[in-house]
Amino acid sequence: DQQVKQNSPSLSVQEGRISILNCDYTNSMFDYFLWYKKYPAEGPTFLISISSIKDKNEDGRFTVFLNKSAKHLSLHIVPSQPGDSAVYFCAAKADTGKLIFGQGTTLQVKP
Amino acid sequence: EAEVAQSPRYKITEKSQAVAFWCDPISGHATLYWYRQILGQGPELLVQFQDESVVDDSQLPKDRFSAERLKGVDSTLKIQPAELGDSAMYLCASSLLGWGNTGELFFGEGSRLTVL
Numbered sequence: 001d002q003q004v005k006q007n008s009p010s011l012s013v014q015e016g017r018i019s020i021l022n023c024d025y026t027n028s029m030f031d032y033f034l035w036y037k038k039y040p041a042e043g044p045t046f047l048i049s050i051s052s053i054k055d056k057n058e059d060g061r062f063t064v065f066l067n068k069s070a071k072h073l074s075l076h077i078v079p080s081q082p083g084d085s086a087v088y089f090c091a092a093k094a095d096t097g098k099l100i101f102g103q104g105t106t107l108q109v110k111p
Numbered sequence: 112e113a114e115v116a117q118s119p120r121y122k123i124t125e126k127s128q129a130v131a132f133w134c135d136p137i138s139g140h141a142t143l144y145w146y147r148q149i150l151g152q153g154p155e156l157l158v159q160f161q162d163e164s165v166v167d168d169s170q171l172p173k174d175r176f177s178a179e180r181l182k183g184v185d186s187t188l189k190i191q192p193a194e195l196g197d198s199a200m201y202l203c204a205s206s207l208l209g210w211g212n213t214g215e216l217f218f219g220e221g222s223r224l225t226v227l
């Protein structure tokens with residue numbers, strides 16, 4: 001029973017364009033949602049988060065949107081840069097503090 | 112900048128052997144997590160500690176896996192005996208509180224296990 005799903009295994013965009021990564025969840029009790037970025041052979045690094053009471057959070061080139069009625073969140077990267085090429089994980093925070101992760105989306109930004 | 116330390120970075124072992132991974136969380140972080148990430152999948156929680164107590168080990172295969180955090184600081188994850196399906200990245204993470212915060216976990220660089 002996958003509580004957090006990223007249905008797109010990969011995404012390819014041109015440098016300078018917008019990257020949109022999507023995530024769906026099933027549990028309405030999650031109170032925070034997070035995006036992590038992961039390079040090969042490294043641990044995930046935190047990118048941006050959003051509280052379940054918000055619908056948007058922005059940090060520089062990164063914006064996360066939350067649609068609670070649809071149980072859907074998305075990460076927008078504008079403009080995309082080649083250094084953004086990595087695996088992006090969506091995660092939801094449970095009440096114990098643990099994070100439940102999606103399967104990941106591999107983003108490739110082409111120069 | 113404070114980091115979560117893990118060792119070894121890479122481990123190759125034969126099936127039925129014992130392996131152990133070590134993690135030192137960021138100083139002052141009471142909550143420690145061990146996650147397993149199989150290639151092509153997201154990290155899955157194996158065990159969560161609050162200080163020295165286990166909060167959640169529901170996904171830990173207890174017949175072969177064990178984890179301890181005796182003094183509430185560093186932690187060891189052990190597998191005995193290792194099986195082929197255990198090949199994965201083992202990630203340690205820590206956070207200040209298990210609840211009431213924004214959820215950010217700080218991850219180490221991971222220990223890559225290959226079982227032959």
